[in-house]
Amino acid sequence: MTRFNGVTIILVTMESQQPFRIIYAPITRVHLRAIEAKYYSLIRRIIEERLSAAPDLQTRHRKPLKRPVSFGATWELRFGPGNRFRVLYDIDRTQHVVAVLAIGLKRGNRLLIGGEEIRL
Numbered sequence: 001m002t003r004f005n006g007v008t009i010i011l012v013t014m015e016s017q018q019p020f021r022i023i024y025a026p027i028t029r030v031h032l033r034a035i036e037a038k039y040y041s042l043i044r045r046i047i048e049e050r051l052s053a054a055p056d057l058q059t060r061h062r063k064p065l066k067r068p069v070s071f072g073a074t075w076e077l078r079f080g081p082g083n084r085f086r087v088l089y090d091i092d093r094t095q096h097v098v099a100v101l102a103i104g105l106k107r108g109n110r111l112l113i114g115g116e117e118i119r120l
Helices: 028-033 038-053
Strands: 002-004 008-009 020-026 060-066 076-081 085-091 097-109 110-113 115-118
Touching: 002 028, 028 038, 038 076, 038 085, 038 097, 085 110
Parallel strands: 020 097
Antiparallel strands: 002 008, 060 076, 076 085, 085 097, 097 110, 110 115
């Protein structure tokens, strides 16, 4: 508390939320080989920007999956030219970690991860 010109002022500081640590499953390197190398920096930048803070906040481009896929992902991030890229991930809130489990490419109604079609 501070007094200023006879008025008591209570200062409140808001603690900034700790960013989530992002880890990549080793298989994501294989997934990236099916995507043109010119997009690698975009993919990494968007993952870091959008998943380091509030990765479980549903938005137009970030949604929970209706059911987990076989490798354990529970969320999907969409981005890139024509929203063609998909990042499938899971969140460990207790450890404050986002695990990127798959990186894919959407073509029409097909999702290709590592060149193979995956059903969501």
